[in-house]
Amino acid sequence: MEEIISRAKCYIKGEESNAEKRVRDVKKKGSSGSERKNYDIPPSRDQGTFKRQPERDRQPRRYAPEHFTPLMMRLERILKEVYESKIIPEANPPRTHIMGSNKDAWCKYHRVRGHDTNDYIHLKREIKKLIQSGKLRGYPRGRHDENRRGTDEVRDNRRGEENKHTMNTISGGFAGGGESSASRKNYARQIMLIDEGVVPHDDDPMVITLQILNWNIKRVFIDTDSSADILTFEAFERICLSEEQLQLFQGTLSGFT
Amino acid sequence: MHVRGYITLKTIFAAEKQFKAIKIRYLVVNAPNSYNIVIGRPSFNQLGTLLSTKFLVMKYPLDDGGVGTIKGDQKVARECYLASLKLRPSGRIPAREIGTN
Numbered sequence: 001m002e003e004i005i006s007r008a009k010c011y012i013k014g015e016e017s018n019a020e021k022r023v024r025d026v027k028k029k030g031s032s033g034s035e036r037k038n039y040d041i042p043p044s045r046d047q048g049t050f051k052r053q054p055e056r057d058r059q060p061r062r063y064a065p066e067h068f069t070p071l072m073m074r075l076e077r078i079l080k081e082v083y084e085s086k087i088i089p090e091a092n093p094p095r096t097h098i099m100g101s102n103k104d105a106w107c108k109y110h111r112v113r114g115h116d117t118n119d120y121i122h123l124k125r126e127i128k129k130l131i132q133s134g135k136l137r138g139y140p141r142g143r144h145d146e147n148r149r150g151t152d153e154v155r156d157n158r159r160g161e162e163n164k165h166t167m168n169t170i171s172g173g174f175a176g177g178g179e180s181s182a183s184r185k186n187y188a189r190q191i192m193l194i195d196e197g198v199v200p201h202d203d204d205p206m207v208i209t210l211q212i213l214n215w216n217i218k219r220v221f222i223d224t225d226s227s228a229d230i231l232t233f234e235a236f237e238r239i240c241l242s243e244e245q246l247q248l249f250q251g252t253l254s255g256f257t
Numbered sequence: 258m259h260v261r262g263y264i265t266l267k268t269i270f271a272a273e274k275q276f277k278a279i280k281i282r283y284l285v286v287n288a289p290n291s292y293n294i295v296i297g298r299p300s301f302n303q304l305g306t307l308l309s310t311k312f313l314v315m316k317y318p319l320d321d322g323g324v325g326t327i328k329g330d331q332k333v334a335r336e337c338y339l340a341s342l343k344l345r346p347s348g349r350i351p352a353r354e355i356g357t358n
Contacts, residue, residue, distance in 0.1 A: 184339060185339065187335070188335040188336065188338070188339040201313075201331065203310070204313060204329070204331055204334045204335060204338070205329075205334050205337070205338060206308060206310060206313055206315065206329045206334070207292070207329055207330050207331075207333050207334040207337060208270075208315065208327050208328075208329055208330060209330065210268055210269065210270060210294065210296075211268070211269035211271055211276075212266050212267070212268050212269070213266065213267075217293050217294060218293065218330070218333060219291070219292045219293045219294070219333055219337055220292065220293060220294040220295075220296060221292040221294070221295045221296065221337070222296050222301065222308060222315065222329075223295050223296065223297055224297070224298060224301055224308065225297075225298075226295055226296075226297030226298065227297055227298055227299070228284050228295075228297050228299065229281050229282065229283050229284065229294070229295065229296055229297050229299055229300050230283065230284055230286055230290075230294065230295040230297070231264070231266075231283035231284070231285050231286075231293070231294050232285075232286060232287075232288065232290045232292070232293055232294070233261055233285050233286060233287045234293075235293035235294065236261075236264070236283075236285050241264065243261070243262075245264055246261055246262030246263065246264055246285055247262050247263050247264065248262055249260045249261075249262050249263045249284060251260075252260075253260050253284060253286065
């Protein structure tokens with residue numbers, strides 16, 4: 001324990017002197033003009049192992065924590081999915097065996113020991129970039145209420161679902177709890193207490209779960225009066241299909257409200 | 258109603274190890290919907306399904322001669338139903354507009 005503390009103190013001292021030096025350098029630079037642009041930047045430990053950030057971005061980030069949008073799942077898992085979908089190429093193989101101080105942690109991005117995948121800031125930046133460029137969707141947390149609760153697993157189960165909008169069949173009437181909104185709400189809540197099996201109901205619609213391309217898709221409505229099989233575009237996008245795969249439909253569709 | 262196009266996807270109806278895969282030609286529409294998919298008559302008939310709306314059970318013949326059973330999810334059904342009602346708070350039509358003749 002003492003050893004750790006003393007090492008930490010050493011490190012702090014080092015940082016302080018570095019900072020001082022930097023301030024001095026900046027002053028010097030200010031007075032004598034900029035002869036060498038990168039003079040005041042100390043060499044970085046992970047230099048050369050992977051793509052460097054632009055130099056002017058580097059300095060402030062060491063002191064001011066960068067803001068990242070909270071994500072729906074752990075970085076590790078996102079990384080796995082990103083690799084599987086081949087949006088970005090895998091990182092270059094490491095030149096060193098250990099990067100960082102934690103010897104037990106394993107980084108899946110670098111494939112080295114020394115730090116944990118989930119704490120890794122470069123990976124966070126990469127993912128942030130991907131999300132901002134629109135290549136990665138569905139991961140930022142907090143856009144829909146239903147994503148806010150539950151663990152990773154629960155969220156994964158909910159991936160196939162879409163958020164609630166309007167329904168395109170006739171709804172209302174006497175079914176589903178009655179005419180007043182209070183009684184309907186009450187009716188919808190009753191079911192939450194029951195785990196499985198069918199309880200006596202007021203004409204509930206038939207809603208099942210289907211599997212398409214390894215996705216479990218919930219909220220599949222069996223409508224025997226509909227003359228077409230409908231897939232919403234939201235769900236279509238969500239199961240990672242691109243618009244080019246769609247074939248042209250020249251007919252019309254009517255009856256949606 | 259704007260139809261983006263259609264796509265044929267292999268869809269698996271599965272429950273407890275009994276499963277049947279059929280190819281369904283989905284029309285992809287832009288309409289916001291509380292359901293992800295609406296299975297209409299074409300695939301309903303293709304599957305050869307019997308549906309009991311009272312017991313919320315679907316039965317269909319399997320390829321090996323057995324009978325597959327899918328139970329409806331009442332919880333999700335009620336959630337969706339309620340959601341669809343909620344989003345149209347002004348959906349109640351004034352009495353004079355309904356007309357009796």
